Amino acid sequence: MTPPELEVVERERDAAPRAVELIAAAGREAVAEHGSFSLAVSGGRTPWGMLAILSDHPEMPWAETSLFQVDERVAAPGSEERNLTHIVLALSMDNQAAIKPMPVTQRDLDAAAREYEELLPERIDLVHLGLGPDGHTASLIPDDPVLEVKDRRVALTETAYQGHHRMTLTYPALSGAGQILWLVTGPAKQEALVKLLAGDPSVPAGRVENERMTVVADGDAAGA
Numbered sequence: 001m002t003p004p005e006l007e008v009v010e011r012e013r014d015a016a017p018r019a020v021e022l023i024a025a026a027g028r029e030a031v032a033e034h035g036s037f038s039l040a041v042s043g044g045r046t047p048w049g050m051l052a053i054l055s056d057h058p059e060m061p062w063a064e065t066s067l068f069q070v071d072e073r074v075a076a077p078g079s080e081e082r083n084l085t086h087i088v089l090a091l092s093m094d095n096q097a098a099i100k101p102m103p104v105t106q107r108d109l110d111a112a113a114r115e116y117e118e119l120l121p122e123r124i125d126l127v128h129l130g131l132g133p134d135g136h137t138a139s140l141i142p143d144d145p146v147l148e149v150k151d152r153r154v155a156l157t158e159t160a161y162q163g164h165h166r167m168t169l170t171y172p173a174l175s176g177a178g179q180i181l182w183l184v185t186g187p188a189k190q191e192a193l194v195k196l197l198a199g200d201p202s203v204p205a206g207r208v209e210n211e212r213m214t215v216v217a218d219g220d221a222a223g224a
């Protein structure tokens with residue numbers, strides 16, 4: 001497996017702008033190659049700030065972009081627990097048209113996951129991922145059976161994590177992406193980041209395989 005390329009910025013506030021530069025560049029590359037850009041984003045405080053910057057970036061090809069969710073909590077529409085709530089708040093009205101929400105309010109969630117899988121392009125151009133202190137990424141949660149899903153690109157967790165079941169992209173979706181961009185900040189992520197960079201399968205993030213992975217980390221997360 002090709003290890004992720006690590007790029008360290010000095011401060012947390014520098015991480016999101018650098019990630020934005022990389023996403024916008026990937027977007028321009030994808031549009032030049034095949035006329036569209038598919039981007040999947042994770043939740044979290046730093047990523048929502050990243051999206052707000054990306055929304056106004058002059059070189060981001062929003063008109064050609066489809067914005068998918070990496071994962072989502074099963075919760076009511078408009079809930080503060082929903083990643084979608086914060087994605088909508090981060091983007092301008094014009095750019096909200098790009099959002100392809102995970103259908104987590106349907107009664108049949110398994111069917112909803114299959115529906116979302118059918119909506120995904122064959123290869124997502126870029127997947128943005130975060131990293132939890134416990135080594136989880138997306139909603140690939142330690143010890144959950146979702147880690148063993150090999151025949152689906154979208155699946156549901158079997159256990160509640162931090163109070164919610166979740167819908168998530170699976171390892172096959174991540175390995176099939178054009179590239180992966182990790183955004184990792186804060187001292188609480190140091191140990192998990194070491195394991196991610198080493199491809200340590202003891203944490204879910206360490207099991208992600210893709211030939212083109214970049215980690216943007218601040219000095220606190222990288223121990224620099």
